[in-house]
Amino acid sequence: MMNLEEMGSCAKAASRELIKISQPLKNACLISIARNLIAHTDEIIAANDKDIENGKANNMPEALLDRLKLTADRIEGIAEGVRQVASLDDPIGEVISMKERPNGLMIGRKRVPLGVIGIIYESRPNVTVDAFSLCFKAGNACILRGGSDAINSNIALVKIIKDSLSENNVNPNAIFLLEDTSRETATKLMKLNDYIDVLIPRGGAGLISSVVQNATVPVIETGTGNCHVYVDATADVDMAVEIIKNAKLQRLGVCNACESLVIHKDIVKEAAPKIIAMLKENDCEVRGDDVIASFDNYVVPANEEDYSTEFLAKIISAKVVDNIDEAIEHINRNSTGHSESIITKDYDNAQKFLNEIDSAAVYVNASTRFTDGFEFGFGAEIGISTQKLHARGPMGLEALTTTKFIIYGNGQVRP
Numbered sequence: 001m002m003n004l005e006e007m008g009s010c011a012k013a014a015s016r017e018l019i020k021i022s023q024p025l026k027n028a029c030l031i032s033i034a035r036n037l038i039a040h041t042d043e044i045i046a047a048n049d050k051d052i053e054n055g056k057a058n059n060m061p062e063a064l065l066d067r068l069k070l071t072a073d074r075i076e077g078i079a080e081g082v083r084q085v086a087s088l089d090d091p092i093g094e095v096i097s098m099k100e101r102p103n104g105l106m107i108g109r110k111r112v113p114l115g116v117i118g119i120i121y122e123s124r125p126n127v128t129v130d131a132f133s134l135c136f137k138a139g140n141a142c143i144l145r146g147g148s149d150a151i152n153s154n155i156a157l158v159k160i161i162k163d164s165l166s167e168n169n170v171n172p173n174a175i176f177l178l179e180d181t182s183r184e185t186a187t188k189l190m191k192l193n194d195y196i197d198v199l200i201p202r203g204g205a206g207l208i209s210s211v212v213q214n215a216t217v218p219v220i221e222t223g224t225g226n227c228h229v230y231v232d233a234t235a236d237v238d239m240a241v242e243i244i245k246n247a248k249l250q251r252l253g254v255c256n257a258c259e260s261l262v263i264h265k266d267i268v269k270e271a272a273p274k275i276i277a278m279l280k281e282n283d284c285e286v287r288g289d290d291v292i293a294s295f296d297n298y299v300v301p302a303n304e305e306d307y308s309t310e311f312l313a314k315i316i317s318a319k320v321v322d323n324i325d326e327a328i329e330h331i332n333r334n335s336t337g338h339s340e341s342i343i344t345k346d347y348d349n350a351q352k353f354l355n356e357i358d359s360a361a362v363y364v365n366a367s368t369r370f371t372d373g374f375e376f377g378f379g380a381e382i383g384i385s386t387q388k389l390h391a392r393g394p395m396g397l398e399a400l401t402t403t404k405f406i407i408y409g410n411g412q413v414r415p
Contacts (some may be wrong), residue, residue, distance in 0.1 A: 004188050007143055007176045008195025011116045011133070014143040014173040019113060021120055021170065023090040026137055026406040030086035032164040033133065034079040040160055041075050047156035048125065055123070063253030063312050068123040068150055078129050081374055085133045091397050092139045095406070106408040113139030115197035115240065118189055119382070122213055123149035123201035128157045130373075131202075132175050134382050138400035141174045145189055148181040149204075155179065190215035194268050200395075202383040205310070212304060213396070220395070221359075223386025226310045226340040227368040228331045231275075232267040232344035239365065240271060240343040242280050247341070249282050251374030253312050255384060256371040258411045260307055260328045261318040265291075268320050279316065288318040308334040324349050335359055337386040339368040358379050360386055360393035 002010070037044070047069040048219075055065050091111050093271020098108035105292050117140050128144060135142040146154040147255045154177055162172040178185055190199060190211060198218050201211035205224045212219055229247055231240045247258035263271055270293045280298050287302040306317040307330070321327045331340055341363035342353040350364045361371040369392060378396030385391045391399035 001179075002176075004178070004185065006341050008116070008176075008192050008382075009405060010173040011141040011176055012195045012413075014171045015029040015113065015115050015139075015343075016390060017171050018136070018139045018141060018174060019092075020318065023092075025168065025170065026090065026172065027086040029165055029168045029170055030082050030133055030137065031398050032167055033129070033161055034082040034086070035077055036160050037079045037082070038197055039155075040156075041072050041248070044075055044153065044156050045070055045072070047152040048150075049121075050152040053208065054243060057147075058110070058149075060123075060255075061313070064149075066251065066255045068125070070125060070192060071151060074077065074126065076388070078126050081126075081130060082133045082159055084378075085137050085397070086373070088137065088397060089389060090137065091401050096403065103412055104410060104413055108406050108408075109403045110406050111398075113405050114400055114402055116141045116143065116146070116195055117400065118143045118192065118196040118199040118217065120145045120186055120189065120201045120203070120207065122147040122207060124202075125153035127202060128154050128177070131382055132158075132161055134338050134373075134378075134395075134397060134400055136174060138397045140400055142175045143183065143189065143192075143368055145177065145178040145186055148232050151179065152183055158266075178396075187214055193217050194355075200383055204312075213412050220383075220385055220391055220399075221387045222265055222383035222395075223255070223338055224310045224336045225257065225384075226259050226334060226336045227256060227339045228260045228335060228341070228370075229258050229368065230262040230327045230340070230342045230351055231267060232346060233264040234345040234349070235264075235267055235271065235343040236345065237271045238272055239268070242366070243341065243343060243367050244275055245278055245282070247369055248279070248316055249314075250367075251370055252314060254369075255310075257312070258318045258341075258368050259309065259311050259316060260314060260331075260334065262330055263292075263320050264327070265320050265322055268292075271277055272318075272320075275318075275381060282314070284314040284316055286316055289320060290320045291320040310336065316346065324352060328353065329342075332356075332358050339363065339383065341368050360384065 094111040103379040117330045165172045196217045200220045201208045286299045287306045288299045293299040337359045339361040373394040382395040
């Protein structure tokens with residue numbers, strides 16, 4: 001088995017080969033991967049069952065077991081994501097500007113791969129395939145370090161990817177999986193500057209913090225999701241209830257789930273009882289301020305920490321505000337910069353919310369659950385960046401490229 005340095009060297013060499021392969025060949029590889037994922041569904045599920053059993057034995061929370069679990073439908077969804085990536089335009093080689101200088105030089109910018117991308121992530125085996133398909137279509141090799149919770153699933157998935165590449169005479173070293181999931185190996189990966197061009201952590205706050213603090217390789221930080229829904233004074237209350245139900249309860253363990261409610265004082269008497277009743281019916285704990293608590297003894301008194309917490313569980317915080325400015329201030333102070341939504345009929349308030357909320361995705365009258373590469377038309381996604389440099393929001397193909405200057409001359413020398 002290769003050590004990490006050898007993996008890095010082989011991945012770097014493969015990345016130089018990927019620059020040369022055509023878009024049709026990239027797409028053929030991706031279609032093969034999608035087809036082989038479906039063909040090997042039973043084997044993938046058998047490997048995943050081992051991870052699920054281990055998770056249960058280790059008392060893994062329900063929300064995390066849900067993130068870990070693969071079913072035939074979820075494997076079909078993963079394969080469809082790969083097909084969508086294959087159908088997207090290849091960004092590599094795109095000339096995004098070209099201008100002539102007074103001296104006759106033509107100076108342009110061309111989109112190129114980043115090179116080798118390292119990705120550290122937790123118990124979501126779909127990330128293995130999503131990450132590879134996007135990296136590959138954008139001309140990058142990748143070194144993946146998934147969590148120990150999903151190791152059997154990830155080994156099965158990477159074997160299918162490598163076999164599919166080999167079927168198409170493409171170097172299978174375009175992808176490596178670290179089967180050693182120890183912290184020591186992860187830390188070494190974070191410092192593999194000679195071979196890795198960028199590192200992307202995808203997971204909980206602890207993982208992301210560890211990567212940011214320990215890495216010497218440049219990092220694109222994907223963020224946790226303390227996402228908010230603000231019910232404005234003119235909101236359609238029935239719409240608000242349905243959006244909150246979807247945003248909070250459709251899937252608990254995802255970063256685009258709503259974790260905090262903000263409600264305008266002028267609508268709270270109408271909205272709060274209906275929202276609390278829906279949450280209560282679904283066994284979702286409500287941690288609210290004094291006003292929210294006054295509507296139902298089901299509500300647990302909230303503390304300040306609750307308003308800035310990503311619960312990833314059937315818990316939601318709730319606060320009443322006097323006006324939209326207070327709502328925006330509260331959200332910007334407590335948000336992780338992921339996704340926020342306003343429910344309103346007021347056009348000016350909608351525009352104010354869109355302009356002043358400092359998050360990667362800001363919605364009007366829609367669920368935060370749409371912050372996703374698949375839903376945004378990117379096929380799969382590499383993660384959702386909550387930082388502001390290089391990439392922000394769901395990261396598709398363009399986020400996995402950089403640019404270089406290309407200059408055409410006809411004999412110019414600098415005076």
